[in-house]
Amino acid sequence: DQQVKQNSPSLSVQEGRISILNCDYTNSMFDYFLWYKKYPAEGPTFLISISSIKDKNEDGRFTVFLNKSAKHLSLHIVPSQPGDSAVYFCAASAVGNQGGKLIFGQGTELSVKP
Amino acid sequence: ETGVTQSPTHLIKTRGQQVTLRCSSQSGHNTVSWYQQALGQGPQFIFQYYREEENGRGNFPPRFSGLQFPNYSSELNVNALELDDSALYLCASSLGTAEQYFGPGTRLTVT
Numbered sequence: 001d002q003q004v005k006q007n008s009p010s011l012s013v014q015e016g017r018i019s020i021l022n023c024d025y026t027n028s029m030f031d032y033f034l035w036y037k038k039y040p041a042e043g044p045t046f047l048i049s050i051s052s053i054k055d056k057n058e059d060g061r062f063t064v065f066l067n068k069s070a071k072h073l074s075l076h077i078v079p080s081q082p083g084d085s086a087v088y089f090c091a092a093s094a095v096g097n098q099g100g101k102l103i104f105g106q107g108t109e110l111s112v113k114p
Numbered sequence: 115e116t117g118v119t120q121s122p123t124h125l126i127k128t129r130g131q132q133v134t135l136r137c138s139s140q141s142g143h144n145t146v147s148w149y150q151q152a153l154g155q156g157p158q159f160i161f162q163y164y165r166e167e168e169n170g171r172g173n174f175p176p177r178f179s180g181l182q183f184p185n186y187s188s189e190l191n192v193n194a195l196e197l198d199d200s201a202l203y204l205c206a207s208s209l210g211t212a213e214q215y216f217g218p219g220t221r222l223t224v225t
Contacts, residue, residue, distance in 0.1 A: 004156075010199040020168060034212060042218055042219075043120075043218045044204070046214070076166045089157070100169070101162060102149075102214060103116050104157045105156050106156050107154075107155075
């Protein structure tokens with residue numbers, strides 16, 4: 001039972017363009033969502049998060065959008081840079097479980113071409 | 115500020131053996147979570163420790179056990195290793211928030 005899904009295993013984007021990574025979830029109890037970036041041989045690095053009371057959160061080149069009715073979130077990276085090439089994971093946390101377990105998607109490998 | 119550290123980096127064990135993995139949490143963090151990441155998959159939650167007590171457990175058998183020490187460092191123990199236990203084991207620390215900060219992981223290979 002995959003509660004958090006990233007249906008695109010890979011994405012290739014030209015440098016300077018927008019990268020859009022998508023994530024869907026099934027559990028309506030999720031109330032906090034996070035994006036992590038992972039380079040090979042390193043642990044995931046926290047990028048940005050959003051609470052279910054918001055529909056958008058922005059941090060520099062990174063913006064996360066949340067559509068609760070569609071149970072969908074997306075990460076926008078503008079402009080994309082070659083250093084952004086990595087595997088991106090979305091993760092979710094449930095109501096009353098703040099600080100508790102994170103449920104991760106399978107990841108999307110982003111490749112930004114110069 | 116010191117980040118999350120894990121040891122060892124790599125480990126090779128034989129089926130049936132036992133293994134202990136170690137994690138030092140980020141300075142000021144009182145919560146440690148352990149995850150298993152199989153190849154091509156996202157991390158899967160094993161369990162979490164808060165102030166030395168288990169605070170939630172994922173769908174892993176009892177041969178996966180853990181400890182948290184007064185300095186908030188933690189150990190993950192796996193008994194009776196199976197081939198499917200081969201994975202990257204990640205430790206993450208946090209301070210009562212959903213933002214968990216991960217260490218570099220320990221790559222365990224079971225032969």
